[in-house]
Amino acid sequence: MLEPIHVVIVEDDFRIAEINRQFVNRVEGFIVTYVAKTGEEALTYLRSTEELPHLILLDVYIPDVEGLDLFWTLRSEFTEIDVIMMTAAKEVETVAETLRGGIFDYIVKPVDFDRFERTFVSYRKQKHLLTTKTELMQEEIDLLTGLQITTTPYKDTDERLPKGIDQLTLEKINVILHESDESGITALDAGSKVGVSRSTARRYLEYLVSIKEADAQLKYGDIGRPERRYIPWTE
Structure with missing residues (x-):
């Protein structure tokens, strides 16, 4: 963090x-x-x-x-x-x-x-990128140099966001995602940080998975059901 x-x-x-x-x-x-x-x-x-x-x-x-x-x-x-x-x-x-x-x-x-x-959410995301990496992918550089606060900073910028996905909440979820450690973040943790329910956070995280901004993995613990955790997308 x-x-x-x-x-x-x-x-x-x-x-x-x-x-x-x-x-x-x-x-x-x-x-x-x-x-x-x-x-x-x-x-x-x-x-x-x-x-x-x-x-x-x-x-x-x-x-x-x-x-x-x-x-x-x-x-x-x-x-x-x-x-x-x-x-x-x-x-x-x-x-x-x-x-x-x-x-x-x-x-x-x-x-x-x-x-x-x-x-400020956009600035925080930029700050995170510039202080946590030694190299940037072209898409990350494009995000920094082409950042427009009034447009959707994701890969589907020419399309409307799907129903139930709000741009500002999406940006917040994406920032939390990129600020997580290598083990990723759960929908419950993301929802708690942003101030939305687990189901709402999961909907946004799954949308990020669908546009290849995030990846989802199942983590198996010693006891209980496997846990679905989300990490930033990597090629």
């Missing part, structure tokens, strides 16, 4: 900052370690802290900096930190510039939690 992903929020409006903090802490695997109201405060913290965050939530409109100056300072000094823009700025030039700067995502205020959570 990955260590918690540390997040710094840079937001001058304390009410929005608190909402963002609550949103982050609602997503499993993330924790807010600092909230900065100004660019100076953010840079002072980052330049002095012993442990840098993994991710920064950044607003464009920060009172003591001009435009995207803070963004480019962060990209220059702290290349190892990922950035998600969370702002009311919708100008094409701003969006394009931040995309060129390598942001993970760009979320326009006001923020909807479902949209917010989708981004």
Whole structure:
């Protein structure tokens, strides 16, 4: 299991900052370690802290900096930190510039939690891939470079998901699957982690098997019935 992903929020409006903090802490695997109201405060913290965050939530409109100056300072000094823009700025030039700067995502205020959570679940999956493997298969690289939060990140992207399969729940189940150890995970364990029933988790896991995102194996214990466990698909 990955260590918690540390997040710094840079937001001058304390009410929005608190909402963002609550949103982050609602997503499993993330924790807010600092909230900065100004660019100076953010840079002072980052330049002095012993442990840098993994991710920064950044607003464009920060009172003591001009435009995207803070963004480019962060990209220059702290290349190892990922950035998600969370702002009311919708100008094409701003969006394009931040995309060129390598942001993970760009979320326009006001923020909807479902949209917010989708981004963070996708980020967590990317982080897991990049920190647990020494090499990536082409399909995994395609997932990273072509990741679109608003589309289905699976092999049937041109088709509608079958009835009873929700995209967000599917993403959560897939993340849990890839975070499991080599012995795999049961439907009961997956359901418990995601917050759904065992039968629901099994339905999603079997769907992942059907599209070759997962493999199912029977594990025999000393006593009792064999246990069906799921592991990430390997060629």
